[in-house]
Amino acid sequence: MDFAMQTQLGPQQEPISAHGHSHWNPYANTNGTSLAIAGDDFVLVASDTRQSDGYSINTRYDSKAFELSNSSVLAISICSADGKRLYEVLEQRAQVYYHKHDKHIGTQALAQLLSNTLYGRRMFPYYVFPILAGIGSDGRGVAYSYDALGNMKDVTHIAYGSASALVQPFLDNQVGHLNQRGADLDARLDREQARKVAIDAFTGATERDIYTGDWLEIYIVDANGVHKEVRELKHD
Amino acid sequence: MSIMEYNGSAVVAMVGKNCVAIATDKRLGQRALTVDMGFEKVAPVTDNIYIGLAGLATDVMTLHDRFRMRVNLYKHREERTIEPKTFSNMVSHMLYERRFGPYFVEPVIAGLEKNGQPFICSMDLIGCINYADDFVVAGTAADNLFGMCESLWEPDLGPEELFETVSQAMLNAVDRDSMSGWGAVVHILTPDGVITRELKGRMD
Numbered sequence: 001m002d003f004a005m006q007t008q009l010g011p012q013q014e015p016i017s018a019h020g021h022s023h024w025n026p027y028a029n030t031n032g033t034s035l036a037i038a039g040d041d042f043v044l045v046a047s048d049t050r051q052s053d054g055y056s057i058n059t060r061y062d063s064k065a066f067e068l069s070n071s072s073v074l075a076i077s078i079c080s081a082d083g084k085r086l087y088e089v090l091e092q093r094a095q096v097y098y099h100k101h102d103k104h105i106g107t108q109a110l111a112q113l114l115s116n117t118l119y120g121r122r123m124f125p126y127y128v129f130p131i132l133a134g135i136g137s138d139g140r141g142v143a144y145s146y147d148a149l150g151n152m153k154d155v156t157h158i159a160y161g162s163a164s165a166l167v168q169p170f171l172d173n174q175v176g177h178l179n180q181r182g183a184d185l186d187a188r189l190d191r192e193q194a195r196k197v198a199i200d201a202f203t204g205a206t207e208r209d210i211y212t213g214d215w216l217e218i219y220i221v222d223a224n225g226v227h228k229e230v231r232e233l234k235h236d
Numbered sequence: 237m238s239i240m241e242y243n244g245s246a247v248v249a250m251v252g253k254n255c256v257a258i259a260t261d262k263r264l265g266q267r268a269l270t271v272d273m274g275f276e277k278v279a280p281v282t283d284n285i286y287i288g289l290a291g292l293a294t295d296v297m298t299l300h301d302r303f304r305m306r307v308n309l310y311k312h313r314e315e316r317t318i319e320p321k322t323f324s325n326m327v328s329h330m331l332y333e334r335r336f337g338p339y340f341v342e343p344v345i346a347g348l349e350k351n352g353q354p355f356i357c358s359m360d361l362i363g364c365i366n367y368a369d370d371f372v373v374a375g376t377a378a379d380n381l382f383g384m385c386e387s388l389w390e391p392d393l394g395p396e397e398l399f400e401t402v403s404q405a406m407l408n409a410v411d412r413d414s415m416s417g418w419g420a421v422v423h424i425l426t427p428d429g430v431i432t433r434e435l436k437g438r439m440d
Contacts, residue, residue: 163383165379165380165383165412166379166380166382166383166384166386167383168380168383168412169380169383169384169408169409169411169412170383170384170387170388170408172408172411172412173384173404173408178407178408178411179404179407179408179411179437180404200387201383201387203386203387204383204386204387205383205386207386208382208383208386
């Protein structure tokens with residue numbers, strides 16, 4: 001069995017193999033974009049809600065970000081079926097942890113669990129590049145970014161999905177303060193600044209990326225819990 | 237790897253208040269190998285028009301020479317300097333002439349019309365012109381540049397503000413693209429002349 005992950009971006013036909021037959025692809029690219037920004041005492045996660053299939057829109061409102069029972073948020077991208085299943089698997093494991101240990105799983109432990117879950121499917125991966133965000137044991141906002149095989153990294157800002165190439169450099173500049181002379185590279189944004197950056201990133205991405213748009217879900221996670229905001233984006 | 241990505245490039249042009257900016261990176265690569273960090277991708281066509289070419293470097297060099305010849309001939313025949321819009325149509329024509337064996341380039345043109353009006357446009361490799369009133373991008377870092385420009389650009393930026401905006405767009409875009417960067421150059425065209433500046437950025 002050889003399931004190849006297709007990395008094509010456009011809605012083209014599958015390439016015909018040497019035999020002249022097209023090969024069935026187990027993965028469906030539903031596109032859309034997600035980002036996360038970590039602050040000093042909060043973390044922000046934002047995802048658009050458009051789900052596409054090539055040039056067609058499946059639905060204008062399908063969530064790509066999910067709240068986990070330990071007050072973390074998981075944001076998915078690329079294959080929404082795998083992303084949803086990944087969320088279910090993680091949530092069930094988090095609940096088992098709660099029943100066993102009589103306390104909620106911490107974000108850092110959940111992050112490692114996610115990495116192990118992804119690598120567990122090394123030979124038939126979840127075609128998802130997830131972002132896991134929550135409050136760390138030190139009270140600081142924390143965001144973990146992963147590739148589909150579970151390589152994880154603690155980041156202050158990350159964007160995945162169809163408009164990641166558009167959004168990531170903007171986050172590098174505005175959140176990471178890169179290429180700015182005299183800027184404090186360790187300084188983190190406050191809630192309002194992060195929210196503005198996320199909204200600007202998505203309005204820009206919606207303009208130039210056909211797969212991003214419709215609605216934007218913004219989650220802000222802090223010591224008080226999870227707060228969700230829904231904003232409209234351009235529908236074209 | 238596509239032939240348009242073989243050498244690597246990043247080109248952007250932006251409109252300001254009575255001024256335009258055009259910027260490019262300076263890397264010349266051969267796939268993963270960097271061969272030159274001072275490769276000029278933008279050239280003056282007239283005092284008021286600059287053209288930047290993204291794509292295959294050999295075609296970039298050849299076309300710069302061909303444009304120079306055609307613009308000089310135009311000047312002899314018309315006894316006047318060519319205007320930006322006319323020049324862009326000339327470029328489009330030259331590219332479409334090679335419809336079934338194209339030059340592997342994506343031009344970006346920035347200029348000031350006779351009346352001082354800013355002008356920018358970009359084209360695909362077979363000459364389809366895209367006139368824009370805000371910004372145009374090309375090269376391997378095009379997506380990155382789109383994201384930066386769409387969020388950083390606003391209308392009616394003065395020459396100094398435009399310079400800062402286009403510089404931040406270029407530097408942060410190429411830092412996420414392995415095939416472009418290694419220095420950048422920005423030209424700001426104003427009615428009083430051209431201001432050229434080199435950008436200090438990551439050399440990797």
